[in-house]
Amino acid sequence: MCFSIFPEDGVGVTGFIVGDRVISRAFSTHPDWSAGFGKHNGFSFVGASAIGQLHLREGRKREDCFLVRSKGEWLLSLVADGVGSARLGGFGASLAVNFFAEEILRDLVVTKGHIGDSLKGRGQKRWKGYGAKLVPALAHEGVGTLSWYREMHLQEEENPWSENECLEQITQGLRKTHDFLLATAQRENEEAGALATTLLGVLFNTFSRQGVAFQIGDGLILAVSENESWPLVEVVEFEVSETAVLTQQNWEEWLRWQFFLWEDSLEAVFLMTDGVADDCLYTPPEDVLNRFGQDLVRELTRVLDEETAARRLLHWLSEYKAPSSFDDRTLVALYR
Numbered sequence: 001m002c003f004s005i006f007p008e009d010g011v012g013v014t015g016f017i018v019g020d021r022v023i024s025r026a027f028s029t030h031p032d033w034s035a036g037f038g039k040h041n042g043f044s045f046v047g048a049s050a051i052g053q054l055h056l057r058e059g060r061k062r063e064d065c066f067l068v069r070s071k072g073e074w075l076l077s078l079v080a081d082g083v084g085s086a087r088l089g090g091f092g093a094s095l096a097v098n099f100f101a102e103e104i105l106r107d108l109v110v111t112k113g114h115i116g117d118s119l120k121g122r123g124q125k126r127w128k129g130y131g132a133k134l135v136p137a138l139a140h141e142g143v144g145t146l147s148w149y150r151e152m153h154l155q156e157e158e159n160p161w162s163e164n165e166c167l168e169q170i171t172q173g174l175r176k177t178h179d180f181l182l183a184t185a186q187r188e189n190e191e192a193g194a195l196a197t198t199l200l201g202v203l204f205n206t207f208s209r210q211g212v213a214f215q216i217g218d219g220l221i222l223a224v225s226e227n228e229s230w231p232l233v234e235v236v237e238f239e240v241s242e243t244a245v246l247t248q249q250n251w252e253e254w255l256r257w258q259f260f261l262w263e264d265s266l267e268a269v270f271l272m273t274d275g276v277a278d279d280c281l282y283t284p285p286e287d288v289l290n291r292f293g294q295d296l297v298r299e300l301t302r303v304l305d306e307e308t309a310a311r312r313l314l315h316w317l318s319e320y321k322a323p324s325s326f327d328d329r330t331l332v333a334l335y336r
Helices: 053-058 090-105 163-187 274-281 288-301 306-319
Strands: 004-007 014-017 035-039 041-048 064-071 073-082 113-115 150-152 199-205 209-218 220-227 229-231 256-261 266-272 328-335
Touching: 014 035, 014 041, 035 306, 041 064, 041 073, 053 064, 064 090, 064 328, 073 090, 073 266, 073 328, 090 163, 090 199, 150 274, 163 199, 163 209, 199 220, 199 266, 220 274, 220 288, 229 288, 266 274, 266 288, 266 306, 274 288, 274 328, 288 306, 288 328, 306 328
Parallel strands: none
Antiparallel strands: 004 014, 014 064, 035 041, 041 328, 064 073, 073 199, 113 150, 199 209, 209 256, 220 229, 220 266, 266 328
16 A cells, blocks of 8 residues: 655655554454565565464464555564453554554655656566465465555755654654553453553664664564674563563553664664564574574575565464464564
8 A cells, every 4th residue: 555645845755554454343354374575765675474373273363463664765664462361462463553653654754855767668577486485375365465666766965863852753652552552442341451462663764774673572673684683672581471562551661672773784674573583582502593583584585576585484484383382473574
């Protein structure tokens, strides 16, 4: 889906929406398996979310969500995990990522520029996928959308980047999302905890290459360079079956964040829910986190196009086996 804003000077600001949209209690459009992909101002992204084996066995829906949205040169990636013990956790996760994204992107200032030539008439390569799996083995029906945009040429001057203002904007967006979830629960005659969800995100400026990662609850935001992989945001070790959620009153005490600059040595940033993160944080060998990050980068970059990478990522999340790993698995990758 595309949205456009045309200011008084006639410059169009275009953005896209990829991932899980809002669901309702009465009619769910939340698929069991979901994937998305794209490229924006030289940066590639893929995202995939697969229903966990336990949810399949119990006849439950996928409760993880992911969303990637853009506005001008800005790219926002989000993942959320609706708490399994919460009656409407998946609903809360979908509401959280969509409401928060709208709040943050609405007031972001974008760099002025102009739209390039149309795709029509220009020579394009026909990509051949490498080992792509079209659908997970258990899926029998599917829908999809492919979108293309003309290139946006940005002016040389950069928007000033203020870390304090950026952090305040994110905190304010989270605060409004918290209030929105509580109001929704009240309207649905539910306790706030019924919509309990974690939220992890990366807001990144593809022009200045500056970004901020932020996190409430478990999961992992992983940075990967050529020889090293490390948590971009401080990892909080929760007890088994416990986490911090956006709907709790003291959610701000659990907010963790980290500003970063995309140096030439940085290869990728990954956001993942605990269904994936727990398999690379707390299992042997000692260097499992670095191996995990390096393997992901290698698998993403061995194919020529983002669509094939997204399909392969979804298939891997759906099929890989790990001891005691039965939860939904969601991963979003931003890479060059």
